Amino acid sequence: MKGLKEHPEIVRIIKAEDEKNQWGENWHSDVSYNFKPTKAVILKSIKIPPVGGDTCFANMELAWETLDEEIKDKIKDKKAVHSSLGAEFFIEKYKKMEGNEKKNYDEYSNEHPIVRTHPETGKKILFVNWTYTKKIIGMDQIESDEILKKIFEHQAKLELTCRFTWTENAVCIWDNRSVIHFAIADFYNGRGLGYERIMDRIAIEGDHPQ
Numbered sequence: 226m227k228g229l230k231e232h233p234e235i236v237r238i239i240k241a242e243d244e245k246n247q248w249g250e251n252w253h254s255d256v257s258y259n260f261k262p263t264k265a266v267i268l269k270s271i272k273i274p275p276v277g278g279d280t281c282f283a284n285m286e287l288a289w290e291t292l293d294e295e296i297k298d299k300i301k302d303k304k305a306v307h308s309s310l311g312a313e314f315f316i317e318k319y320k321k322m323e324g325n326e327k328k329n330y331d332e333y334s335n336e337h338p339i340v341r342t343h344p345e346t347g348k349k350i351l352f353v354n355w356t357y358t359k360k361i362i363g364m365d366q367i368e369s370d371e372i373l374k375k376i377f378e379h380q381a382k383l384e385l386t387c388r389f390t391w392t393e394n395a396v397c398i399w400d401n402r403s404v405i406h407f408a409i410a411d412f413y414n415g416r417g418l419g420y421e422r423i424m425d426r427i428a429i430e431g432d433h434p435q
């Protein structure tokens with residue numbers, strides 16, 4: 226991905242009218258598979274569809290606080306594998322996006338604590354997500370799958386979420402450590418509606434989760 230000419234830190238995300246799929250249409254924390262996942266994201270809407278395209282957020286501090294005690298006990302000192310291949314369902318989607326020609330199927334993965342501590346507030350955060358978290362270290366795959374499934378259901382409960390409706394020139398900033406998000410793709414061609422959407426995005430580098 227390449228940034229804008231005068232502001233290389235800004236990546237313009239263009240979704241064409243005839244796009245078949247859309248990035249981000251599942252709960253995730255951006256690049257959680259990196260050694261230092263993004264700390265915060267700033268997203269500004271340049272052009273938005275007349276309907277749809279809301280972004281949902283879920284609070285992972287609350288998700289940890291309200292998680293079933295038995296599950297908490299099983300995972301509190303464990304790590305999980307986050308893999309970039311979790312995003313394979315949206316590889317090769319954004320045809321208009323500059324710098325996206327080279328397909329990258331290499332896997333990046335890292336292990337992170339399932340419960341991380343927010344470096345600024347000291348709060349505990351449930352740091353796994355449906356898109357990228359593949360396995361709990363030190364558990365067999367079956368048990369890991371079962372527990373992760375329960376966690377993924379829990380962290381998407383509506384009472385943990387809010388929903389952001391875009392207007393033109395809106396700016397949304399989120400702490401990518403303590404929320405997961407879900408870009409609702411209800412406005413594009415694959416759903417019978419063909420609208421272009423243009424967003425400018427800045428990702429701020431974070432630290433290694435502890």
Ligand SMILES: [Fe+2]
Nearest residue numbers: 249254255406
């Ligand atoms: Fe995202």
